Amino acid sequence: MTKPAPRVHRDLAWAIKQQAKRAGEQTPSVRGADWRLATVTAVGVDGTVTADDILCRRMETYTLPLVGDVIVITQSSSGNWLALGRTDPGTGTPWRAYTPAWTAATTNPSLGNGTITGRYTRLPGRTCVAAIRLVTGSTTTYGSGAYLFSVPLAAADDVVEYVGTARLTAGSTYIGQAFLGAGSSVMNVTFPAAATPATAANMSPTAPATLASGHILRLEITYQTA
Known part of the structure; x- marks a missing residue:
């Protein structure tokens, strides 16, 4: 009749088995x-x-x-x-917040008690969709020169440029375009300078309307990121 192994032998065998198991778990070529x-x-x-x-x-x-x-x-x-x-977070494609920079060619505007909000999402193929909402306030100052608005991620420098939409509510409603150059991280905005002919002019403190408190600018653009 075989005698059971002494306890110390059983404990040693168990310890060796556990050590080998741990080594295997931590060694990619084993697990x-x-x-x-x-x-x-x-x-x-x-x-x-x-x-x-x-x-x-x-x-x-x-x-x-x-x-x-x-x-x-x-x-x-x-x-x-x-x-x-x-x-997938379970809420669809996530949109992230960012704060767009609002600048001008000559003198930068100051937001004051106005608000500027940016949101963007990323899609396959290095595609970005960005939206901006600017609401001017009673202490907003408007600077001078053509306006520029930053996008959340720089555009790819792949020759082509990107055109989006612009909508300004300033007493009347003005429909225009947002333009983002290849390799750029800021876009400019144009609106028709006159009804006839429908040529475009850069948005500024006085074009397409003289900006004042409560006016709202909305922009959206889709582009390839760098």
Whole structure:
């Protein structure tokens, strides 16, 4: 009849088994590929992100990463980490807030007690959709020269330019265009200078109307990001 192993032997065997299990869990070549969720804490300029202290190479489809993104990362059996992309927050495509810079060619305006709000979203193919709403206030000053408004992400320098829509409510309603040049991070706005012919002129403190408190400018543009 075989005698049971002494307790010290059983404890040693269990300890060795647990150590081997832990080593296997931590060794990619043993456990194989794996994936997990992680939160981005840093974005590199070389196509990488750091998520939960893990440096990962981004997939080409994971565009415009931001700190705070909850992403899927995966590790190969050789130990390399890959960032697959953002998870869906369950509320549709997320729109993010940004504060547009409102400047002018000669003298910059001052917002005062007016408000300026920007929102944007990112789509596949390095596509960005941005919207701006400017409401002037009683202490807003308007500067001088043609106006410029910043976009949240610079446009790609790929020869083509981008044209969006503009709507100014200033007593009457004026319909115009937003224009973003290749490689630019600011867009200008044009409205018809006269009803006939329908040529366009840059928006300024007095064109297409003299701005005053309570006037509202709305802009929207879709473009390829750098």
